[in-house]
Amino acid sequence: MKRVALPLLLLLAAMTAHAQISLSTVVGTTETPVTTVYGFGQIALGDTKDVVFRAKNAGTSTVTVSKLAMSGSGFTFAGNPPIPYILAPGGHLDFTIHFAGGTATNYSASLQINTQIVTLLASVVSAPTLSVASPCTGPDSQNAISFGRVQQASSLICTITVTNAQTQQVTLSPITVTGSAFSTSQAAATVIPPGQSISFPVKFNAASAATFTGTLTAGIRTYTLTGTGFSAPLASPQFTFDSSTMSSGEQHTLSVKLSSASPVAASGNITLGFKPASAPIADDSAVQFVASSKRVVSFTVAQGSTSVLLNGQNNATFSTGTTAGVITFTMDAGAFGISGDATASITIAPAPALLTAAGASRVATGLKITLSGFDNTYSVGTFSFSFYDRNGAAMGSPIAANLSTNFQTFYQGQTAGSSFLLLANFPVNGDATQVGGVEVTVTNSAGSTRTQRMSFP
């Protein structure tokens, strides 16, 4: 009883497994059921073809794939399927079958998975050979044809040549191109006489800076088409300022145009740099783009435009600070690149001290003079105070004061510019009300500045 029962149980188990396993082919995420026959189709002589199969447990209990075998010529397993393989309910085993036919004829084989048998068919046929002309390359071993790199918004046409080396004419059909970036004017089918060739163009249009793919099907062969669009560097920028001459203590606007239309919609930054002319000063933080208090402003330029927007505006306002030196603007377009000089410089020349406010007042026992301004040379020190009586006559000689040490101390480590507020008190012996006015001369390394006459109230 046992000798009979065991094979019966195995048979029942195999039948159950057969019923539970469903076979399909897989392309990407698409599964196509396979029943008893599966055709690899026509395959050009010399070509190979791989097909992925999926054995899936469609039942509700575990099943073991204990046999996965192939008999026949031309078909082989790619790799070694891990047999035995236990499939949980819903689980699957993927395996690849590789076809490589040696001669132009029909091929068949039997694929067995457990007790299920599928007949595999393939037909190897002589096919015309395809070649591409420079600058395209290929087809390679993966039947890939490359159009290389093409500047964005331009196109490249490659000539495809198909040669019939056979002794009888060949109808090349279909001839199709897919992919939005690729096109051909070639008819969908054509006859190639024996020993002859035909050529047709395939156009690659690089609409943007990206990699594009498509396919070319010529008869039974399908080729992958690839091409990459790239953006040309931006043309050199033209920096324009609202004034041809600039001095310290001013605000000016910067606007930028490209010398020719931008090939792409691009963006980047314009950086402001400052190098003080006088060594003791490391920097002047007031030299900046004012709206953001920063030394960088972002820019954008539209495709086909020469106008560069700075932080979304037509121009950007910057301060010249209160330090002599060189202000530099540098445009950086990052990966877009810039051809030519992307830098502009402005020299802020050393100048006599500029006084923005001056005042004279009386205090309890003397006079107080207030001066506000800046010295972009950081060398101010010599002051001369000329006092006048109420009738406008000079009162003695001007009083000189050397405040160099005071200013050097004040400017030490200063990075916010050279602006200063000087408060000078003058004790007066006698009747201070006789003093009617004062003029102050301020001298630095670039020259002297004299105030208007200030009246003491």
Next chain:
Amino acid sequence: MRRLFRIFTVLSPLPFVVLPVTALAQIHQPVLGMMRDGNSALRPVYGVAASATLGDPVTENVDTFACSNARCFLQSAGTVLTLDADGLRSIADAANGPLALTNEGALLYSSQTGELLRWAPATGWTASAFAIDGLVLSLRSAGGGIGDGIDVALRRDGGLWLEHYSADGSASVFAAVAEDSEQPIHAVHLMESGYLIATEHTVTLVRTDGSTQEFPAEGVRAFFAMADSSIEAVSSQGNWILHLGDSPSWNLLPGVEPLATTAVAVVAQ
């Protein structure tokens, strides 16, 4: 705060000391005044008008403010605060309305109560009924004190009027501001030397002698007194400084990085 204290120390009268001339010279960084930055923080502005730098915020959430060289008044969430050499302190808990400076302190007109509030360090607040017909946009003390009454800029009957109110409450119109329907006036600011009006593209300085000067600025919606001689014009595209003097200067004030908004998660208990 320490920098701020120095500002007011510098701008306040110096004690008299008998010393050689050079020793009597003091050098400081000039302060243009205070500004309300794009994040509504009050900051000192240093340097010269066209090349200014900003100090650290003194306080935040400022709605309006007015500063002289010696003192600031500001409104924040309905509270009036004063800022001087002694620091920042609240002087009123619930007072809303246009602020103006006086020689000694500040004026505030409350449209809600119809009261004119006067503040001075010695007396604190004193309130008096002061009926003003219209929406008060700006006010100033006439003559610097309060004895000469106040001037107000107000909207009434669809028009913009500048009126003088004497101390006894009697009113007289001293100017009607012509307003183009296509270029409405968005802000007005009374000051000692005249007044400012802002339309969509222009700020106009009208001096007491009637002369005018225009400055280009987009979308100015408010004016604040930064100091005795400086006015801040606030717009969504940047803040400007009008530095008054013989030749008024008009420059962009440094901007600040917008504050990052923080998402607040509310968890039900």
